[in-house]
Amino acid sequence: MTKRFLQALQGETLNPPPMWLMRQAGRYLPEYREIRSQATNFLHFCYTPDLAVEVTLQPLRRYAFDAAILFSDILVIPDALGQKVEFVSGQGPQLEPIKNEAQLEATLDLSNLHQHLAPVYETVRRLSQEIPDTTALIGFAGAPWTVATYMVEGKGSKNYEDVRSVAYSDPAFFQRLIDMLVESTSMYLIEQVHRGAECLQVFDSWAGVLSEQQFYKWSIEPMARIVERVKAVHPNVPIIGFPRGAGPLYEAYIRETKVDGIGLDHTVPLEWARDVLQPLATVQGTLDNLLLVAGGEQMEREVARILEILGQGPFIFNLGHGIVPQTPPEHVERLCALVRGEA
Numbered sequence: 149m150t151k152r153f154l155q156a157l158q159g160e161t162l163n164p165p166p167m168w169l170m171r172q173a174g175r176y177l178p179e180y181r182e183i184r185s186q187a188t189n190f191l192h193f194c195y196t197p198d199l200a201v202e203v204t205l206q207p208l209r210r211y212a213f214d215a216a217i218l219f220s221d222i223l224v225i226p227d228a229l230g231q232k233v234e235f236v237s238g239q240g241p242q243l244e245p246i247k248n249e250a251q252l253e254a255t256l257d258l259s260n261l262h263q264h265l266a267p268v269y270e271t272v273r274r275l276s277q278e279i280p281d282t283t284a285l286i287g288f289a290g291a292p293w294t295v296a297t298y299m300v301e302g303k304g305s306k307n308y309e310d311v312r313s314v315a316y317s318d319p320a321f322f323q324r325l326i327d328m329l330v331e332s333t334s335m336y337l338i339e340q341v342h343r344g345a346e347c348l349q350v351f352d353s354w355a356g357v358l359s360e361q362q363f364y365k366w367s368i369e370p371m372a373r374i375v376e377r378v379k380a381v382h383p384n385v386p387i388i389g390f391p392r393g394a395g396p397l398y399e400a401y402i403r404e405t406k407v408d409g410i411g412l413d414h415t416v417p418l419e420w421a422r423d424v425l426q427p428l429a430t431v432q433g434t435l436d437n438l439l440l441v442a443g444g445e446q447m448e449r450e451v452a453r454i455l456e457i458l459g460q461g462p463f464i465f466n467l468g469h470g471i472v473p474q475t476p477p478e479h480v481e482r483l484c485a486l487v488r489g490e491a
């Protein structure tokens with residue numbers, strides 16, 4: 149049984165390349181909205197294996213992607229550590245912010261982590277039995293920096309001023325928070341592999357707001373420690389890092405963290421990625437998620453350009469960031485045909 153997605157992560161060049169889409173389960177699919185309407189509380193939905201398994205499988209039925217990604221959220225980690233996390237419809241996540249060491253000590257605790265996340269592990273176990281045998285199962289977590297932005301700001305942010313300020317003004321507190329996230333995220337990912345995840349992706353969606361020095365300290369260093377810990381237990385599991393917006397620092401990120409795969413956002417110049425990054429890791433990306441919304445000839449041309457430039461080496465087709473709710477499902481179908489050469 150060969151899984152094309154895993155072959156690509158081992159460094160093989162495949163034609164056509166394997167493909168999946170970040171956030172491939174979600175509100176752009178009517179069958180997702182139907183199931184989602186049965187649960188008022190989004191976290192509860194993530195912690196109900198029957199529902200989480202079903203929505204993970206939905207996009208596979210339509211599009212036969214080469215990989216399935218566990219349905220959960222990056223904010224289950226702060227929730228499992230004891231921080232109050234809520235998803236308010238129309239407003240995104242809301243957390244009771246943690247701004248200093250005293251609040252951290254009073255709130256966060258690693259001791260119930262596995263117990264709290266047991267339903268997610270059960271979802272992984274069931275998925276590993278239920279997905280088609282040519283489909284790979286991806287487990288995931290948020291990277292410490294990106295998860296910390298929500299924990300400190302208390303919500304999604306535009307410019308991340310609070311968290312970037314506190315990382316400068318109270319580095320002892322911030323380091324302690326990052327260390328707890330390295331620890332809990334490593335435990336979480338290791339357990340997902342135990343239950344059947346065949347690959348791991350770590351989402352550092354807000355890495356692009358960090359200065360060069362801070363990028364090394366808060367994105368690269370914590371990720372290097374996570375990769376080291378996971379590989380100490382599961383040496384063969386491939387790991388994909390996605391430091392969105394890292395620009396020229398993508399190269400250092402790959403070299404220092406030793407990831408097997410690198411998720412590229414839509415701003416990365418493709419020829420540079422081919423020449424500099426692809427020799428170091430399997431590259432994944434890079435279609436602009438809003439071009440998938442627009443569709444049409446512009447999208448067709450860009451897909452052809454991506455395949456032409458990145459398709460000559462180890463490559464996994466994906467978007468440059470998660471699929472958005474306004475995406476027409478027919479455009480996803482068209483994209484699959486284009487990548488698979490069936491168009």
Ligand code: CP3
Pocket residue numbers: 169170171172173174175184190217218219220221222223235240241288290304351353469470
């Ligand atoms: O299909 C998949 O990719 C699997 C599931 C998945 C979700 N979130 C489900 C979800 C994954 C991999 C994530 C990751 C995630 N969550 C990230 C990193 C990736 C990225 O897009 O940058 C981040 C930053 C989050 C945090 C988060 N979760 C936000 C900001 C929001 C609200 C905004 C939004 O998109 O609705 C969520 C909620 C969320 N997570 C939804 C889904 C399907 C929508 C909630 C709903 O259905 O009501």
